[in-house]
Amino acid sequence: MLRNSTSVLKKSLKLAQRQPFSTTFIRSTTIKSIPDANDDTATGKYITTVTKPYTVTTYARPNLVITHGKGSHLYDLENRQYLDFYSGIAVTCLGHSNPEITxxxxxxxxxxxxxxxxxxxxxxxxxxxxxxxxxxxxxxxxxxxxxxxxxxxxxxxxxxxxxxxxxxxxxxxxxxxxxxxxxxxxxxxxxxxxxxxxxxxxxxxxxxxxxxxxxxxxxxxxxxxxxxxxxxxxxxxxxxxxxxxxxxxxxxxxxxxxxxxxxxxxxxxxxxxxxxxxxxxxxxxxxxxxxxxxxxxxxxxxxxxxxxxxxxxxxxxxxxxxxxxxxxxxxxxxxxxxxxxxxxxxxxxxDDKFLEDVQHKSDLFVAGLNKIAEKYPENIDTVKGKGLLLGLQFNSSLDSGKVVAKCRENGLLVITAGMNVLRIVPALNIPEDVIAEGLAIIDASISQVLAD
Structure with a gap:
């Protein structure tokens, strides 16, 4: 079993290395669907043969294996690119693979x-x-x-x-x-x-x-x-x-x-x-x-x-x-x-300039989130939080978990918080164009969930 698992891992990593990185994943409001990998993919085989049988139960996780990241983007074992609005639960504050930290x-x-x-x-x-x-x-x-x-x-x-x-x-x-x-x-x-x-x-x-x-x-x-x-x-x-x-x-x-x-x-x-x-x-x-x-x-x-x-x-x-x-x-x-x-x-x-930039990016987020809230007044109660610790407070008509899943399908990783809140905690140095792209995905994902 261990020999087979190792073989799956090596094949999966070679697959990820062969495929070129995408640098034009999402622009403006163009949305590409990225459904969770099924059990027949390299991801599915890796999870079912290498990870699940040997890993203690913790979180309920989708069929997604993150292999690498850069800045405010993450890539999976199928080499699909995601925008990152959760930064490892408010951890990677200076982005993934930060060159100075490396x-x-x-x-x-x-x-x-x-x-x-x-x-x-x-x-x-x-x-x-x-x-x-x-x-x-x-x-x-x-x-x-x-x-x-x-x-x-x-x-x-x-x-x-x-x-x-x-x-x-x-x-x-x-x-x-x-x-x-x-x-x-x-x-x-x-x-x-x-x-x-x-x-x-x-x-x-x-x-x-x-x-x-x-x-x-x-x-x-x-x-x-x-x-x-x-x-x-x-x-x-x-x-x-x-x-x-x-x-x-x-x-x-x-x-x-x-x-x-x-x-x-x-x-x-x-x-x-x-x-x-x-x-x-x-x-x-x-x-x-x-x-x-x-x-x-x-x-x-x-x-x-x-x-x-x-x-x-x-x-x-x-x-x-x-x-x-x-x-x-x-x-x-x-x-x-x-x-x-x-x-x-x-x-x-x-650094004062860095913190000023965090507040500027917060203002961009809050303005965008307020527009989304105004667009769905029957489903969103308020925009919450401070700085780049922000949330959309959904009411009972909209399930934050379903929005998170739809965002992931649309190429954005974001998480929930208690009280049915969509939590947004990106890298503190997130680029402004990534903010705009991610907000567009949140908007589209809410619309899709409500239409389902």
């Missing part, structure tokens, strides 16, 4: 990829310094001081939760409870999952970590009724809920939340794993806020590595003072290769 990987791989956290390394120290300095310069966490480097957003949130509990227990052994919010998403490990109050994710793995309570976004009384100076150690919230419907949290609510946390000596955690690093048009989503609304902890990942696995947890000195040697650690976190990439990403995204 050079960094090649250079650093020839020097040092790993040495563990038992020793210091140059790139990790530089990235930690850069995250703190650029954050302060950008109007973010005004008293940022320390950074824990790890490998993913889930790990960044796990660290944040552990740091918060350690802080709480320096005050009282009973100060361990955590408040989270409806429609939030913070990860899939047991700790992060415990503060992700979605039955679809939680029920198969219950019982989860105790001491978690759930409040309602934009309802400060719901938090006030749960928070306790004696028992609560932390509140965790996304300044823009991504998975939960592409919903920005108002500045007024976050100001109220910060005050409530301060009054009760409770740490405030902003999960900026999806909405951070330029996604909203500033370095951080909370950079729009006055310092009176800043958190104690910020969690970071996704865009930080442009596809290379890396995460970070940024904290204030107050949180650092609660930690002791041995309280937390990581083997791969802060490895030289990931840190070199992260430094380049932070330098690039924190």
């Amino acid at each position: 050079n960094i990987i090649n250079d650093q791989a020839g020097k040092l990829m790993h040495c563990s956290n038992l020793f210091y390394n140059l790139p990790a120290g530089e990235l930690a310094n850069k995250l703190v300095d650029k954050t302060k310069q950008s109007g973010g966490l005004h008293d940022a001081q320390r950074v824990f480097l790890c490998n993913s957003g889930t790990e960044a949130n796990e660290a944040a939760l552990k740091f918060a509990r350690k802080y709480g227990k320096t005050i009282s052994p009973n100060k361990t409870e955590i408040i989270t919010f409806e429609n939030s998403f913070h990860g899939r490990s047991m700790g992060a999952l415990s503060v992700t109050p979605n039955p679809k994710y939680q029920q198969p793995f219950a019982p989860l970590i105790p001491g978690v309570q759930v409040a309602t976004p934009e309802d400060i009384n719901s938090v006030a009724n749960l928070i306790s100076k004696e028992k609560t150690c932390a509140v965790i919230i996304e300044p823009v809920q991504g998975e939960g419907g592409v919903t920005p949290i108002s500045a007024e609510f976050l100001l109220q939340l910060r005050k409530l946390c301060s009054d009760n000596d409770v740490l405030l955690i902003y999960d900026e794993i999806q909405c951070g690093l330029g996604r909203t048009g500033k370095l951080w989503a909370h950079s729009y806020l006055p310092k009176e609304a800043h958190p104690d902890i910020v969690t970071i990942a996704k865009a930080l590595g442009n596809g290379f696995p890396i995460g970070a947890t940024m904290i204030t000195e107050k949180v650092e003072n609660a930690l002791q040697v041995g309280d937390h650690g990581t083997t791969y976190g802060g490895n030289p290769l990931g840190s070199r990439i992260g430094s380049y990403v932070v330098d690039t995204i924190s």
